[in-house]
Amino acid sequence: MITSLAYLGVRSPRSEDWRRFGEGFLGAELAADGPDGSVRLRVDDAAWRIQVHPAEQDSVAYFGWAVDHEEDLDVVLERLAAAGVTAERGSAELAEARSVNQLITFTDPWGFPHEVSWGQHFYPATFRPGRAVSGFVTGTQGLGHVLLMMPDIEAGHRFFHDVLGFKLSDKIIVPGQLNARFYHVNERHHTLALGQCPPGVAVFNHLMLQMKSIDDVGSAHDMLDEYDVPITLSLGRHTNDKTFSFYCATPSLFNIEVGFDGIEVNEEWVPYTYGAAAIWGHKLDPEAKNRPPGIVHPLAN
Template sequence: MITSLAYLGIKSPNKDEWPDLVTKVWGAQLAEPGPDGSVRVKFDDALWRLQIHPGEQDETAYIGWGVDHEEDLHALLKTLADLGVAAEVGSDELAAERAVNRIITFTDPWGFRHEVTWGQSHIACSFQPSRPISGFVTGQQGLGHVLLLLPDIDQAHEFFGKLGFRLSDKIIVPGRLYARFYHCNARHHTLALGQCPPGVAGLNHLMIQLQSIDDVGLAYELAEEHGVPLTMTLGRHSNDRQFSFYHSTPSSFHVEYGYGGLEVDEEAWVPRVYDRSAIWGHKPHPSGKGRPMGIMHQVP
């Protein structure tokens, strides 16, 4: 079953605006560009974990997940077949492009392309931050988390549950927000699902987590300095206690830049329901006014 978010792939006409955000604000590292000129971003010793391909419009190209053992991919193929979802074993060429050893691909009922992989390539001691930072929390916890907007998250609960995602908790603010949060490793959530209007789905945000609270404070100042549209001020989430801020990216979705997310002890964890998303902060910031809620697409 899935045990981490391995990587994320986006298509965008604004790919050339990405290097500034990555190096001047995040402190992540630019890897060698891909064969199509894509911007590849490195957060640790994995070759890359975020790839922005050229494209005519912003698109969530693929969400890459990891499993622990090669055999888990066979089990996943069977699970997907039982769910009535057509999955394919990806070619060696595709695996090489994604820097993994094995890959299977499928499209979920909401139109997102998923790639489940084993054997992501790492080069020891190869990560060099582009500015002084303490580093990203990755490893067993993967790249971070994604929040997908779906028109029926209760229906999606069953689907993603079969792929290995276990409910951490829910946030319900009547009339404003309904979201479910799922873990597949120690990270409080690797997948979050937010309810959106019928007919559409989308990628709202990617969360990347730093090892120091000061990295987050400094990035907030750098984002302001470089004119990055901030979509939510500094704040602390009620459920995973992440101390973070949100900013828009050149490609319609958002990035949550955070510190201190809770880790789940699977044996002792009891899912809860929260009535607010933040203990404090996370207020809309004027510079992010009018930014899209994410990369949205029509549900097939």
């Protein structure tokens, strides 16, 4: 079924700030604006991968997942219906707006909006990075990974694993501090992570972009002050996927992890449980404690 994270859309009152942040800091390419004036960013030959719509407040517009075959959309619809989740086929106009051939839409039990698409538009040999970087790891691994936080992580596991088919890569459990699950749908160690958060809210915490060179991570880290980008977690290396990275705030509340050298998994992968999130580094910046953990929305009673 789902084989990658194809695209991401958010709404933000600071959508225009993404032009400088996305192109100059991240090294993405600015694509033509969306019909509503949204800022679209490319990190490979896909028409676009990140879209930031102008709005009065920050919110998640959609997580766009991909399937390999158009028939897989029917399977997703059937599984969602069996789980009591209403899903709809998107119109031709919506598919065109997302630069895909066809898609379905649904909202999960925690209020996150999702789209599952087939036939993402690609334009071979056209990607031009916004600054001097070696590029982003995409291809069959998709855009990267996202971390979603919810009060009942076991219910989250049942939905994303049992219903949508995400495969468990491992867990990180630090009693009283962290309870997280990591899931793969391709060779990327994880395309989705779930984390436990306090009752009453759900959070989109971060998007990870994997660079092709350690120097791409280092050069971005060097530009934090120049681009006035607040750091969230210092340089470090994760225990589970071994990614070398740092985390920073975006103009739209959620964070971006800029990473390199994440391990890959295969069909023989055996899940592990870790007692720490980092081998070294990834220290929370004191100023980050005063910011929201991402885009937060209240849960319905």
